[in-house]
Structure formats: structure tokens, C-alpha cells
Amino acid sequence: MGIFIFLGLVLIVSTIFIIFKVRQSKYIRYLLNNSFALNKLLKLNDNFKFVNISNDFFDTHTYDNETFFNNISCEDYLIYQLQFKKFEIENAIKSIKYNITLYEKYINELTKISDFGKYKDEEKLNVAYLLKLEKKLFKQKVLNPKRVLYIQIVLYCSKINGYIYAKKEQIFTTEEVETLIKRLNNKNYEFYNDKGIWAALCRVERGRVSNKMRFAIYKRDGYRCCYCGRSEDADYLEIDHIKPIAKGGKSTYDNLQTLCRRCNKNKGDSY
Ligand SMILES: [Zn+2]
Incomplete structure (x- = not known):
């Protein structure tokens, strides 16, 4: 029994909804054809690119x-x-x-x-609803x-x-x-010319050597210093920019090499 009451209610609600939608679309069609305000707005929209x-x-x-x-x-x-x-x-x-x-x-x-609220052709429609819908449509457009x-x-x-x-x-x-x-x-x-800009560029360039990249370069160079050939544990190895960042060098694989701490210190910013 309950299920029939429920289905009946669903039917009534959806019918009301459909009637409302049909009425609304009729009003919208009327407004698009007859509202002075809406037509002026649409013309204005066309003119502004x-x-x-x-x-x-x-x-x-x-x-x-x-x-x-x-x-x-x-x-x-x-x-x-x-x-x-x-x-x-x-x-x-x-x-x-x-x-x-x-x-x-x-x-x-x-x-x-x-x-x-001014329309080309007068039709027997609900004026209050028409005006409300007109303002809503206007806002949307x-x-x-x-x-x-x-x-x-x-x-x-x-x-x-x-x-x-x-x-x-x-x-x-x-x-x-x-x-x-x-x-x-x-x-x-x-x-x-701007030292702040140059410093920022250098910081980011240096930061492009990730830890992942650092270990890949150690591996490529056989965990040895490229200058003196010393092979120590990773704690004593460092990554050196062959052409220093301060001189425009980049953090790319072919501009990076493994050096021991001592050789890196001696090399400094020379190229
Ligand atoms: Zn060395």
C-alpha cells in the first residue's frame, strides 16, 4: 500500500515539475523575443570583444x-x-x-x-513572474x-x-x-645588472642538482675524484660544476663532475 502512495507522490511532483519547466521555457522564449532590456544587453555583448x-x-x-x-x-x-x-x-x-x-x-x-518590464508585444502572462525571470536572465547573460x-x-x-x-x-x-x-x-x-636577479638565478641553477642526480654522477664517475682519482666514501665526494654557475655554467650532466673535497676546495670558482 505504502509503495503506491509513494509512487503517486513521485508522479505528482514530477508532473508539477514538468509543467513548471514548460511554463518557464515559454516565458524565456517570450522574453528573448520581446524584452527591450535583454535585447539591448545581447547587442552590447556582441559589440564587446x-x-x-x-x-x-x-x-x-x-x-x-x-x-x-x-x-x-x-x-x-x-x-x-x-x-x-x-x-x-x-x-x-x-x-x-x-x-x-x-x-x-x-x-x-x-x-x-x-x-x-517593457516588452514589444503584450501577451497575457504573469507580470510579476515575468519581471523576476527577466532580471534573472539579464544577470546570467x-x-x-x-x-x-x-x-x-x-x-x-x-x-x-x-x-x-x-x-x-x-x-x-x-x-x-x-x-x-x-x-x-x-x-x-x-x-x-641587477645583482638580486643574478643571485636568484644562481640559487635555482645550483638547486637543480638533486640528490638523485648527485648519486647518478658519482656512479658515472666510478665514485672517484676526477682530478686526483681518490676513491673515498661518498662523504668526501662532492659535485663540481666544470664551468662554474657564477660564470654561467648549468646544472647539466655534462657540466658536472665528481671531485674529492680537497680538489674541489682548490678548484674554487676557476674554470
Ligand atoms: Zn681529488
């Missing part, structure tokens, strides 16, 4: 070396990445600024539309172009087995990123 910016900028890196993780800030990491991504980010910032300016004009035009760009850096620290136990993150404003790009561009040939 906002730039479609699909992506925010997000970059992440995991350090398996706690010293590097502590020494390298999110800003350092961003500066390093800007070497490769600045044109892409500059273009996105340009588009954002374009959208912001255009949006101000759009809102200005939007506030001029005030003739709600107002454009909302992207006007904020998130540039986010997330750095993790992990054990050598990959277990992550620390994290830091920072979101940069477009103004902050523009300033960094300006500082990065301030250079003569390969020489950066």
Missing part, C-alpha cells in the same frame, strides 16, 4: 634536498622560469589589461540599460571576462624516496611579475 585567456600560470617543483628547498624562494623559482616564459606571460598580462579597460566601458554601457591572472609557484620538499613533507607557495600579482621581468631584462649581453 573580450580576449579569451584560458590559463593561469602555475609552476611547481619538488626538491629532494632540504638545503636547496630552504634556500630557494618561490620568487627565485619564478625569476628562473621567467627566462623561458616571460613572453607568454607578458602577452597574457597585456590581454588582462585590455580586458580590464574594456570591461569598465562595458559596465558603463550596462548601467544605461534600465527598461526592465552579463559578460564576465577574465580580469585577474594568477601566477602561482608551489615548491615541495621530499625525501629521496619521494615522500613530501614540506611545502611553500606564493601567488604573484601581474604588477609584481612585470617588475621581475623588467629587472630580468636589465642586462648587457649575458651580464645581469
Whole structure:
């Protein structure tokens, strides 16, 4: 018996719902054809061509070396990445600024539309419901172009087995990123005039030698110093940049070698 009452209720509720939906779509059709306010809005939307910016900028890196993780800030990491991504980010910032300016004009035009409740053809419809639906539709169709760009850096620290136990993150404003790009561009040939920028680039470059990479290089070099041939336990071996980072050397396999602590100390920053 209970099941029939339940099914009856379901039937009644779904019928009411269908009737409501049919009525709503009839009202929406009427509004799209007859509402002055809505038609002005749609025309306005056609006239304003906002730039479609699909992506925010997000970059992440995991350090398996706690010293590097502590020494390298999110800003350092961003500066390093800007070497490769600045044109892409500059273009996105340009588009954002374009959208912001255009949006101000759009809102200005939007506030001029005030003739709600005025329709081309009068039809026998529920006026109160019509007005409520008109305002709802209007709100839905107002454009909302992207006007904020998130540039986010997330750095993790992990054990050598990959277990992550620390994290830091920072979101940069477009103004902050523009300033960094300006500082990065301030250079003569390969020489950066801004010492802070150069220091940041060096910190990140040094940090690219992960512990995993370090042990791969020890193995490649047979756990021996490439200068004196001394073979000691890993505690006395160090990774040396053949061309030093301070002179533009990179943390790549062919620019890295195994040295014992003594030879590394003697070599210093020479090349
Ligand atoms: Zn040595």
C-alpha cells in the first residue's frame, strides 16, 4: 500500500515539475523575443570583444634536498622560469589589461540599460513572474571576462624516496611579475645588472642538482675524484660544476663532475 502512495507522490511532483519547466521555457522564449532590456544587453555583448585567456600560470617543483628547498624562494623559482616564459606571460598580462579597460566601458554601457518590464508585444502572462525571470536572465547573460591572472609557484620538499613533507607557495600579482621581468631584462649581453636577479638565478641553477642526480654522477664517475682519482666514501665526494654557475655554467650532466673535497676546495670558482 505504502509503495503506491509513494509512487503517486513521485508522479505528482514530477508532473508539477514538468509543467513548471514548460511554463518557464515559454516565458524565456517570450522574453528573448520581446524584452527591450535583454535585447539591448545581447547587442552590447556582441559589440564587446573580450580576449579569451584560458590559463593561469602555475609552476611547481619538488626538491629532494632540504638545503636547496630552504634556500630557494618561490620568487627565485619564478625569476628562473621567467627566462623561458616571460613572453607568454607578458602577452597574457597585456590581454588582462585590455580586458580590464574594456570591461569598465562595458559596465558603463550596462548601467544605461534600465527598461526592465517593457516588452514589444503584450501577451497575457504573469507580470510579476515575468519581471523576476527577466532580471534573472539579464544577470546570467552579463559578460564576465577574465580580469585577474594568477601566477602561482608551489615548491615541495621530499625525501629521496619521494615522500613530501614540506611545502611553500606564493601567488604573484601581474604588477609584481612585470617588475621581475623588467629587472630580468636589465642586462648587457649575458651580464645581469641587477645583482638580486643574478643571485636568484644562481640559487635555482645550483638547486637543480638533486640528490638523485648527485648519486647518478658519482656512479658515472666510478665514485672517484676526477682530478686526483681518490676513491673515498661518498662523504668526501662532492659535485663540481666544470664551468662554474657564477660564470654561467648549468646544472647539466655534462657540466658536472665528481671531485674529492680537497680538489674541489682548490678548484674554487676557476674554470
Ligand atoms: Zn681529488
